Amino acid sequence: xxxxxxxxxxxxxxxxxxxxxxxxxxxxxxVIALTALGSEHGEDELYRAAAMAANQGxxxxxxxxxxxxxxxxxxxxxxxxxxxxxxxxxxxASGAVQGGVTMHYPFPIGVSTVxxxxxxxxxKAMYIATTTGTTALDRVEGLVRNAxxxxxxxxxxxxxxxxxxxLNIDGARQVEIQLQRLQNSGYSIRFAxxxxxxxxxxxxxxxxxMGSCDVMVTDSLTGNILMKLFSSYNTGGNYESVGYGYxxxxxxxxxxxxLIVSRASGAPVVKGAIEFAAxxxxxxxxxxxxxxxxxxxxxxxxxxxxxxxxxxxxxEPAEAVVQPPKEVVTAEIHGIEILDLEDAVKDLWKENIxxxxxxxxxxxxxxLSEAKVEQAKSILIGKGYISE
Numbered sequence: 001x002x003x004x005x006x007x008x009x010x011x012x013x014x015x016x017x018x019x020x021x022x023x024x025x026x027x028x029x030x031v032i033a034l035t036a037l038g039s040e041h042g043e044d045e046l047y048r049a050a051a052m053a054a055n056q057g058x059x060x061x062x063x064x065x066x067x068x069x070x071x072x073x074x075x076x077x078x079x080x081x082x083x084x085x086x087x088x089x090x091x092x093a094s095g096a097v098q099g100g101v102t103m104h105y106p107f108p109i110g111v112s113t114v115x116x117x118x119x120x121x122x123x124k125a126m127y128i129a130t131t132t133g134t135t136a137l138d139r140v141e142g143l144v145r146n147a148x149x150x151x152x153x154x155x156x157x158x159x160x161x162x163x164x165x166x167l168n169i170d171g172a173r174q175v176e177i178q179l180q181r182l183q184n185s186g187y188s189i190r191f192a193x194x195x196x197x198x199x200x201x202x203x204x205x206x207x208x209x210m211g212s213c214d215v216m217v218t219d220s221l222t223g224n225i226l227m228k229l230f231s232s233y234n235t236g237g238n239y240e241s242v243g244y245g246y247x248x249x250x251x252x253x254x255x256x257x258x259l260i261v262s263r264a265s266g267a268p269v270v271k272g273a274i275e276f277a278a279x280x281x282x283x284x285x286x287x288x289x290x291x292x293x294x295x296x297x298x299x300x301x302x303x304x305x306x307x308x309x310x311x312x313x314x315x316e317p318a319e320a321v322v323q324p325p326k327e328v329v330t331a332e333i334h335g336i337e338i339l340d341l342e343d344a345v346k347d348l349w350k351e352n353i354x355x356x357x358x359x360x361x362x363x364x365x366x367x368l369s370e371a372k373v374e375q376a377k378s379i380l381i382g383k384g385y386i387s388e
Contacts, residue, residue, distance in 0.1 A: 029059060030281035032274050033091050033100040036064035037081045040263045041239065047073075049270035056271075058278045061097055063087050092256055099257035099277035101245070101270065107133040111251030112146065112220050113260050114153040116244040116276060117230035119211030126208075127154050127162070127215045131223035131246040132260055141308035143175040143217055148301075149250040150215035151189070152292040156283035157276075163192035165203035165213030169222055172202050173337050177387045178304045187299035202335075228262070231269055240265040245273035248280055250289060257281065321346045324354040329367035333377060335386040338364045344385045348376055 032053070036046040043064050050060040054072030062068060063076045063084045076091070078084045085105075091097040107113075112133030119126050129150025136142035147164055154162035164179070166172040183189050191201040192213030203212060208226065218226070224246070231240035246260040257280060261273050293301075336344050341357045341364045348355040348366070353376050355368040368376055380386045 029057075030099065030278040031059045031061060031097045032277045032281075033061045033063060033076075033088050033097040034270070034274060035081075035084045035088055035100070035102040036062060037078070037084050038103045038263055039265070041266060045267050046270055049267040049274065052267060052271040053274040053278075056275060058274055060274060061091060063091075092258075098281045099248075099259065101259045101261060101273045101277055103261055103263050103265075105249065105258045105260060107249045107258075108251070108254070109134050110136065111249045111254045112142075112149065113247040113249050114146075114150050115223065115227045115247040116157075116272075117227065118242055119209060119230070120233075121210045124211035125244075126211045126213065127247075128223045128226055129153070129215055129217050130220045130250075131227050132220055133249060133251075134220065135251070136305075138309045139171045139219065140174045140178065141305050143171050143219065144178050144305065144308060146219075147175065147179055147189075147215070147217045148292060148296055149289075150217060152289040153248065153250060153280070153285070154214050155292065156285035156288040157279045158283060159214050161188075161190050162214035163190045164201070164215045164217060165192040165194070165207060166201055167208075167216055167218040167222065168202050168204055169218060170338060171219075172217075173335050173386070174308075174340075175217065176201055176335075177384065178308060180387050181304055182296060182299045182301060185299040187296050187301075228264075231262075232264065235266075238264060240269045243269055243272055244276040245269050247273075247276065248285070252293065255286065257285070319346075321349050323349055324352050327354045327369045327372075329354070329356055329369060331368055331370045331373045332358070332365040333368070333373065333380065333386065334365055336364050336366060336380070337385075340385055341366070344380055344383075347383055347385075348379060351375075351379055353379070 034050055036043045039046055047068055050062045050073045051070045053060055054070060060073045061076055062073050063078055067075045067077055076087055078087055088100045088102060092100060112130035112135040115128040115131035117126055127150050129146040135145045151162055166175055179189060193199045194203055194207050195210045195212045196204055196206060227246055231243045235241050240262055248257055248259045259273050259277050261270050344366055345355045345357050353372050355366050358365045358367045381388055
């Protein structure tokens with residue numbers, strides 16, 4: 001027997017001993033499947049990731065064309081990507097594995113993935129909610145759900161009270177209002193504070209780099225771009241070398257643990273995704289997700305989401321609004337969505353308050369007289385443009 005094989009046997013023995021010490025002899029240690037076909041870096045790169053994860057005590061079922069031998073790694077041979085995905089489904093359905101890592105999965109509407117990155121300023125882990133999939137057809141509803149999915153994922157991975165930040169994108173201000181409604185009705189949520197001098201839960205680009213929150217809420221298209229930037233900014237883009245991948249698909253009535261990596265993901269990221277999957281299994285992520293959703297529904301989630309979906313009636317004739325006499329506008333009211341800005345101005349005009357729309361350094365603003373600020377804020381809060 002070659003020295004290399006002896007070393008592998010010894011390594012495998014120590015892994016089993018470590019598992020017994022950690023679990024008290026239980027045999028329920030997580031087994032994670034990995035599909036290897038389709039990577040831009042070749043099947044061997046993903047085999048290396050499986051071996052790296054096995055060295056951390058995670059058992060891996062490697063679904064690929066090659067029969068490999070490594071302590072903690074079992075090969076399931078297939079001849080095509082399609083066959084590999086069928087085998088992944090079979091392993092999940094039979095209970096032979098508790099989770100899977102793959103480069104593509106057709107998630108249904110309502111399910112999207114929560115990624116995890118390492119932020120460069122302080123080396124802190126941050127969850128990006130979300131990175132692939134479609135959480136909801138309405139943007140604001142989707143972002144509200146993304147926040148809940150991100151919170152549940154972070155809690156399942158051991159973050160007891162994750163702080164939540166909202167990336168400064170279209171919809172963020174309305175999402176903040178809806179999440180505050182849930183908070184005021186009893187749902188426990190910790191809003192993060194921006195690292196910029198003006199603070200607030202709406203995060204800017206600097207906060208992404210600093211890791212100002214545990215969970216960063218965004219839409220999946222933006223989140224997907226962020227994942228690619230965070231994972232490959234040191235490599236030129238063709239090799240993802242840092243982080244944990246695009247994360248698990250989360251959603252109501254979705255009971256499979258499927259985590260996504262990119263075809264550009266290198267062994268370090270794929271290994272991170274396997275670790276991510278094992279953490280979620282150990283943290284009983286389905287139970288955590290169900291508890292989080294139940295708590296949010298008890299605080300009125302269904303009503304909040306129904307309000308998000310409410311749209312202005314199509315074809316409704318525009319109401320003629322008379323502009324009040326002009327005044328000097330030196331005060332600003334922040335926190336209004338860009339798409340709602342002109343409507344907010346006209347609603348103030350209806351109350352005989354002269355206002356103008358503008359763009360400040362942190363987003364859209366309503367400009368008005370200092371003397372009218374408090375009255376205007378009360379009107380805008382009442383109409384749902386800003387939060388208290």
